[in-house]
Amino acid sequence: MIGFLKKLIDVNQKSEAENSEEEIEKYEPLEPSLENKIFNLRKKFNQSSDLVVQKFKIDDTEVAIVNMDGLIDKKSLAISVINPIRRYGSIKIKDAVKKYQFIKNNILSYADQVEISDYKNFVAFVTSGSAMLLIDGCSKVLAIGIQGYNFRGIAEPVNEVMQHESKEGFTEPLRINATMIRRRIRNTRLKFESMSIGSITKTDLYLCYLVGSCSENLVKKIKERLKKINIEGIIAAGYLSEFLEENQNISLFSSVGTSERPDTVCAKILEGKVAILIDGTPTVLLVPYLFTEFFQTLDDYTTKPYFASLNRWLKYLAFFIATLLPGIYVATCTFNPELLPNQLINKIAISTATTPFSLVFETFIIHLVYEIMREAGLRLPKPLGHAISIVGGLVIGQTAVSSGLIGGPTLFVVALTALSSYVIPNLYEPIAVLKLVFILVGGFLGTWAIMILFSVVLVDICSKENFGVPYASPISPFGWFGMRDVFIRSGWKTLSKKQTKLENLPGSKI
Amino acid sequence: MKKINNFITSKQMFAMLFISQILLYLTYNPLTHFSYDIWDHIVAALVSPFATLILILPVYILHKKDPSSSVVKKLKLNLKTFGFFLAFIYIVYYLFACCFSLCVFNIFISNVMSPKNSLWIISICVGFASWYAASKGIESLARASSIILFLLLTSIIFMFCSLILKIDFLNYMPPMYKGAENAVSGMYALVSQNFCIAAIGGIFPFVKNNVKKSLVSWVLLSHVFLILIIILVVGSLGDYLKTQMFPVYTAATVAQIGALQKLDSIFLALWTTSLFCKISMFSFLISNAFKELLGKKAAKILLAISTLFVITISTVFSCNSELLKIIFNPSFGIVFTLVVTLLIPGILIIRIRNKQPTK
Numbered sequence: 001m002i003g004f005l006k007k008l009i010d011v012n013q014k015s016e017a018e019n020s021e022e023e024i025e026k027y028e029p030l031e032p033s034l035e036n037k038i039f040n041l042r043k044k045f046n047q048s049s050d051l052v053v054q055k056f057k058i059d060d061t062e063v064a065i066v067n068m069d070g071l072i073d074k075k076s077l078a079i080s081v082i083n084p085i086r087r088y089g090s091i092k093i094k095d096a097v098k099k100y101q102f103i104k105n106n107i108l109s110y111a112d113q114v115e116i117s118d119y120k121n122f123v124a125f126v127t128s129g130s131a132m133l134l135i136d137g138c139s140k141v142l143a144i145g146i147q148g149y150n151f152r153g154i155a156e157p158v159n160e161v162m163q164h165e166s167k168e169g170f171t172e173p174l175r176i177n178a179t180m181i182r183r184r185i186r187n188t189r190l191k192f193e194s195m196s197i198g199s200i201t202k203t204d205l206y207l208c209y210l211v212g213s214c215s216e217n218l219v220k221k222i223k224e225r226l227k228k229i230n231i232e233g234i235i236a237a238g239y240l241s242e243f244l245e246e247n248q249n250i251s252l253f254s255s256v257g258t259s260e261r262p263d264t265v266c267a268k269i270l271e272g273k274v275a276i277l278i279d280g281t282p283t284v285l286l287v288p289y290l291f292t293e294f295f296q297t298l299d300d301y302t303t304k305p306y307f308a309s310l311n312r313w314l315k316y317l318a319f320f321i322a323t324l325l326p327g328i329y330v331a332t333c334t335f336n337p338e339l340l341p342n343q344l345i346n347k348i349a350i351s352t353a354t355t356p357f358s359l360v361f362e363t364f365i366i367h368l369v370y371e372i373m374r375e376a377g378l379r380l381p382k383p384l385g386h387a388i389s390i391v392g393g394l395v396i397g398q399t400a401v402s403s404g405l406i407g408g409p410t411l412f413v414v415a416l417t418a419l420s421s422y423v424i425p426n427l428y429e430p431i432a433v434l435k436l437v438f439i440l441v442g443g444f445l446g447t448w449a450i451m452i453l454f455s456v457v458l459v460d461i462c463s464k465e466n467f468g469v470p471y472a473s474p475i476s477p478f479g480w481f482g483m484r485d486v487f488i489r490s491g492w493k494t495l496s497k498k499q500t501k502l503e504n505l506p507g508s509k510i
Numbered sequence: 511m512k513k514i515n516n517f518i519t520s521k522q523m524f525a526m527l528f529i530s531q532i533l534l535y536l537t538y539n540p541l542t543h544f545s546y547d548i549w550d551h552i553v554a555a556l557v558s559p560f561a562t563l564i565l566i567l568p569v570y571i572l573h574k575k576d577p578s579s580s581v582v583k584k585l586k587l588n589l590k591t592f593g594f595f596l597a598f599i600y601i602v603y604y605l606f607a608c609c610f611s612l613c614v615f616n617i618f619i620s621n622v623m624s625p626k627n628s629l630w631i632i633s634i635c636v637g638f639a640s641w642y643a644a645s646k647g648i649e650s651l652a653r654a655s656s657i658i659l660f661l662l663l664t665s666i667i668f669m670f671c672s673l674i675l676k677i678d679f680l681n682y683m684p685p686m687y688k689g690a691e692n693a694v695s696g697m698y699a700l701v702s703q704n705f706c707i708a709a710i711g712g713i714f715p716f717v718k719n720n721v722k723k724s725l726v727s728w729v730l731l732s733h734v735f736l737i738l739i740i741i742l743v744v745g746s747l748g749d750y751l752k753t754q755m756f757p758v759y760t761a762a763t764v765a766q767i768g769a770l771q772k773l774d775s776i777f778l779a780l781w782t783t784s785l786f787c788k789i790s791m792f793s794f795l796i797s798n799a800f801k802e803l804l805g806k807k808a809a810k811i812l813l814a815i816s817t818l819f820v821i822t823i824s825t826v827f828s829c830n831s832e833l834l835k836i837i838f839n840p841s842f843g844i845v846f847t848l849v850v851t852l853l854i855p856g857i858l859i860i861r862i863r864n865k866q867p868t869k
Contacts, residue, residue, distance in 0.1 A: 332775070339775040445627055445635065447775065448619060451782035452639045458657060459643045459790075463650030476653040477519070507653075 028119040032096070034062050034136035041066065044123065051126075056082075059090055061099060062136040071129035073148020081131060081144055084108060096137025103133070104142055112145030124202070151176070157260035157282065159425065164302045169260045174204055174279035180262040181208060181277075185269065189213070195226060197240070201233035204279040205240075208265075213272040215503050215510045221467050222274055222287060237283035240276065244287055246466050252430040252457070255466035257289030264298050272502050288466040288502065290473060292486050294427050295319070300489050308489035316487070318423035321416060322431045326367065327438025327450050329413045330360050335446035351407030360443025362406055366414045367436060369396065468509035469502055477507035516716060520724035522652035523717050525659040526791050527706050531732040532662070533784035534703055535739050536777070537614050539756050542699065542838050547692045548757055549744045553685050554696030555736045561701055562729045565847075568855035569711040570725070575862055581711035581855060582799040588861050594803065596854050600708065601799050601816075603850045604792045606837075607705035608820045609827065612636060613837055615785050616828035618756055622778075629825045637821040639786060644793035644813060648716050651790055658783050665776045666735075672765035672773060673742040681748035695840075700736075702843030705792070708850040712795040793817065 031037055038053055045051045050069040055062060065081065084107050093099045104113070116122050116132070117140050126132055129147030154176070157169035170177045178192055193207040207226075209219060222244070229243045241256040257273075259265050260282045265275045268286045276285040295315040300308040333352070337345045352359055373392040377385055400406040421431045434457065441449045464471035474482025482505055484490040503510040518526075538548065572581060582600055585593035615636065616629050643651055686693055714721065743761045744751060754760040762777035796816050801809035827833040836842070 336775065336778075445631065447778055448632070448782045449635055451779050452635055452786055455654065455658065455783050455786040456639050456642060459646055459650055459654045462653035462657070463646040470653065472653055472657075476656045477522070478656060507649075 030117055030119060030122065030139050030141060032137050032139045034064055034134055037134055037141075038064060038066070040119065041122070044119065056086075058085060058099070058103075058135075059092070061096060064134045066126060066132040066134060068126055068129065071127075071149050072131050072146050076146040076148060077131050080146065081108060081133070096135055097140070100135045100138040100140060100142070103135070108133075108142070108144065114143045114145075116141045116143050124196075127202075128204070154180075160260050160264070162261070162297065163299050165261070165298050166263050168262055170262060170265075170277075170282040170284060172280050172282060174206060174277055177262070177277050177282070177284070178206055178208070181266055181269070181275070184262060184266045185210070190269070193219075193223075195223075197226060197229055198231055198233040201235070203234040205234070206277040208269060208275040208277060210269050210272070213270065213501070214274060215272065215501075218272075218288070218467055218502065218510050219274060221510075222276075226276075234278060235280070237278055237281050237285055240278060241285055244276075244285065244466070246464065251460055251464055252433060253291065253427075253461060253464065253471070254429075255287075255289050255464055255471050257286035257293060258283050258426070259286060260284070261298070267298060267301075288469040290469070291461055291464075291471050292475065294424050296485070301492075305489050305491045309487070312487060312489060315423055318420035319427065319431070322421035322423075323434045324438060324450070324454070325420075326363050326413055326417050326435050327442035327453075328447070329410075329442075330363050330439055331442030331445075331447045331450050333359050334443060339447075348407070348409050351409050354404050355407050356405065358443075359407075359410070360439060362410050363413065363443070364436065364439050366400075366406055366410060367417070367439065370414060370418055371432060465509070469505060470507040473505045473507055479506035482506070516647055516649050517718040518648055518652040518713075518716050520717050520719050520721050522656055523713055523721065524724040524728050525655045526652055526713070526787065527710070527728045528732055529655055529659055529662065529784050530706050530709070530788040530791060531704075531728070532666075532735055533611065533781070533788050535732075535736045536758050536781055536784065537618070537756065538739070538758055539614070539617075542610075542614060542703065547688070548740055548751060549683060550686055550688075550690075550692030551696030551699075552737060552740045553690075553693040554700055555733055555740060557697060558700040558736075559729050559733045561697070562704060562707065562733075563726075565701070565704070565707045565851040566710065566725060566729070568852055568859060569707065569714070570721075571859055572711065572855055572862075573714040573721070575859075578715055580715050580798065580802065581858070583715075583802045584858055584862075585854070586803060588858060588865065596857070597799060597803055599854065600712075600850055601796055603705070603708050603846060604712075604796045604799070605816060605820060605823075606846065607709075608640075608789050608792045608796075609824045610703070610705070610837055611785055611788055612820060612824035613828050613834065615781065616824060617834075618759070618781070620828070621755060622759070622774075629828050630821075633821040633825040633828075636785065636789060637817045640789040640793045641813065641817040643786070643790035644797055645810075648713070648794055648798075651787070651794060655787050655791075658787055662780055662784065665780055669762055669765060669773050669776055670738065670742060673746050673761055676761075676765060677742065677745035678748060679745070681745050698840050698844060702840050702847050704847060707847070709791060709795055711855070712798060713791075789820070793820075 031040070041053075042051065052067050052069050054065045054067075056065075057063065063085070065077070067077070085103065088107050091099055091102055093102055104115070114125065114130075116125060122132065122141060122143075125143040129149060130143040130145050133142040133144060151173050152171050154168050154171050156167040160169070168180060170180065182190065187210070189211045191209060191211050195205050195207065196202050197205060205226075207219065207222065225244060226240075229240070231239065231243075234240055237258060241254065241258070244256045245251070245254065257268070259268070265284050265286065269275055273286050273288065276287065278285070295312055297311075300311060303311075332339050333345075333348055337349075340348070352362075355362060357365070370392075373388060373396075377388045377392075380388060397411060401408055401411055417435060421428055421435075424431075438450060438453060441453050462470075462472045462476055470477055473479065474486060484494055489495075502508060569581065572584060576584060579587070582597040585597045585600075587593070589596060612633055616632055619627060619632055620629060643654070710725070717724075739758060743757050746761055746764065747754070747757065751757045751760070759774060759777050763774040765773045793813065793816070797809050797813040800812040800816075804812070827837050
């Protein structure tokens with residue numbers, strides 16, 4: 001039944017999409033009459049008030065400049081477009097098409113100008129911030145690129161702080177982000193391919209990769225998948241990343257990486273991966289992404305190998321603590337207390353004896369409270385953040401323990417879990433869900449059930465593949481060559497000898 | 511480039527088989543091994559590799575004749591309706607292997623865990639987890655098994671190191687001191703419960719490189735592992751062993767290295783993960799056999815039904831000691847194993863030979 005409904009919805013969606021595509025794809029040439037052009041444009045934009053039409057005359061010919069309010073640099077429009085036309089004086093050409101050609105070639109010598117002859121391109125250019133020069137009697141329109149909207153400046157990304165690296169982070173405009181990559185990789189092999197996704201938003205994006213290092217087959221597969229996306233709009237990177245996953249919503253872990261740092265993105269491009277830059281978001285998507293990459297940061301490559309390796313081990317340990325510790329704690333204390341040393345079990349027994357709730361309930365609730373506090377801290381205005389930490393840390397934490405509602409050892413486990421979960425921030429989502437599931441499973445069924453769930457999660461990780469690259473590679477399928485940058489970070493002399501290409505990874509089907 | 515789907519390496523095959531086999535040795539108990547004197551089983555462990563190699567031979571010959579299809583598919587192609595019936599025997603054998611392993615686990619958990627878990631819940635959890643893993647395909651299973659094998663070996667080495675410190679040489683008696691009866695029963699157990707030989711016939715077509723080396727090392731290393739277990743467990747526990755239901759578990763409980771003691775948690779983790787791998791592997795083989803016989807859609811439904819069957823049978827049998835005797839019956843086990851490892855492949859070899867045109 002559900003399958004039938006899904007099919008029905010799919011068919012409807014497909015037909016709707018086909019209709020809208022037909023509507024968009026229909027070629028509508030621009031008319032020579034200025035009045036008609038302006039009338040049709042206003043109609044297309046549903047009389048939207050941000051469509052600015054500025055009319056003036058050159059000799060006897062009526063001319064108009066059309067643009068979207070706020071998207072162009074008004075100073076550039078005045079200095080580079082309107083003033084030169086007005087100052088030139090009389091053109092003395094009667095034919096409108098010849099007049100247009102004269103203005104285009106002799107008066108306006110702007111580098112970024114494109115000739116448009118249909119409404120589809122007209123809409124695309126005007127909404128991306130071009131000023132459009134329309135001449136009565138000529139069916140061609142000149143798009144002049146004088147974009148000048150305001151945007152956030154380049155700053156260090158808050159979510160991806162590095163100790164030693166560049167303080168530059170991506171910003172919202174696509175082209176600025178592209179230049180940040182180009183500045184770092186000054187090579188002709190670096191290629192940007194533009195695409196537009198979203199039947200309504202028509203969001204621009206760039207596929208960025210290094211020709212020769214990145215497999216052609218991989219690029220082809222990514223492009224095919226992007227073309228198949230049927231969505232109204234791409235407002236954030238997350239909208240797109242789900243479509244790039246092989247089994248979209250089923251797995252807990254993501255095989256699409258994200259970064260807000262140009263240096264990190266450049267490093268991944270050099271490894272043969274494809275970066276997807278989306279207009280309007282500072283987050284760049286990286287495909288394909290391996291599980292082990294969550295434990296690698298750019299800082300690892302600027303510190304000494306032994307220290308970087310220690311950090312790697314700490315990250316793996318933190319991941320296991322964050323995911324398994326609360327579950328194992330509850331399971332062991334409830335079902336197998338004999339597994340713990342006597343002194344420790346005595347302490348836990350004393351604390352649980354004085355608290356009113358069962359250990360599993362206590363641990364589960366305190367984790368939920370922590371998640372609520374985290375979410376509140378994230379959404380609240382910054383000045384209120386301190387108040388939250390006081391309420392959370394002191395009032396709830398200390399009072400709950402001193403009043404005997406929660407045991408001290410439980411609070412310690414929760415705190416350690418919370419700390420560990422932030423060591424690998426990109427894995428926070430699966431960790432947050434898994435730790436709650438492990439608590440319930442461990443609390444109600446015991447240690448054996450934790451091991452079963454652990455095995456299921458392991459199978460889930462091992463079964464994932466993205467664009468033919470096994471997610472768990474090079475751990476399983478195992479490859480010695482790839483392991484030089486997994487549990488230990490080899491020195492640059494070893495790493496720089498030969499790059500690990502994605503198609504050479506064990507089990508790769510690119 | 512040709513797209514390769516769902517293939518595993520011979521090393522991954524080794525990992526899957528090794529895990530399944532060590533589960534048999536870790537869960538060594540008088541109920542399934544028909545004797546309380548584990549020491550005499552060392553003789554059986556020395557002879558067993560040869561027996562295993564002989565039992566593997568027919569399946570290996572079949573694989574050499576046509577590496578791209580499993581025994582079930584070969585039966586279907588060469589023996590038509592009769593082959594269909596024989597293929598069904600393989601499916602029943604795989605189901606038997608799952609039920610057997612789950613029953614032993616149920617008995618263990620119901621004896622060791624406190625507060626007690628419902629046997630139904632244990633079976634449902636293990637059954638559905640394995641069903642999920644089997645539905646992910648052999649590639650995923652093999653990859654997960656490789657990681658699990660690494661974790662298992664690390665834990666086992668740790669456990670062995672701790673047991674070495676506990677060895678008392680007075681606990682060792684000359685083998686077969688009280689006659690050969692125990693050794694024979696050990697041999698009986700090792701052959702009748704070696705479910706992996708039949709599994710090999712189903713795994714072979716998925717292996718992309720030479721299997722010979724992996725098979726030989728699997729047979730030898732798994733038996734070396736068994737011999738080590740016997741030596742360590744007998745040496746550390748002595749006569750106390752004869753009163754224990756799960757001797758290796760008891761040995762793990764008494765083992766300690768410095769501050770680390772009570773290694774039964776490690777043992778429990780080893781058992782659970784190995785059981786998961788083993789049942790998942792057999793569930794996959796069931797699903798694949800159904801797929802080859804009845805098609806992809808039917809296989810999906812029948813795998814779910816098989817899982818429910820395994821859950822129900824193992825729980826019902828675990829609750830009743832009389833029923834358990836049926837599933838643990840050595841005669842039944844050995845006949846069944848010989849049928850699927852020698853008789854059916856033998857018939858198939860003869861049939862294929864007769865079919866081939868004479869020069």
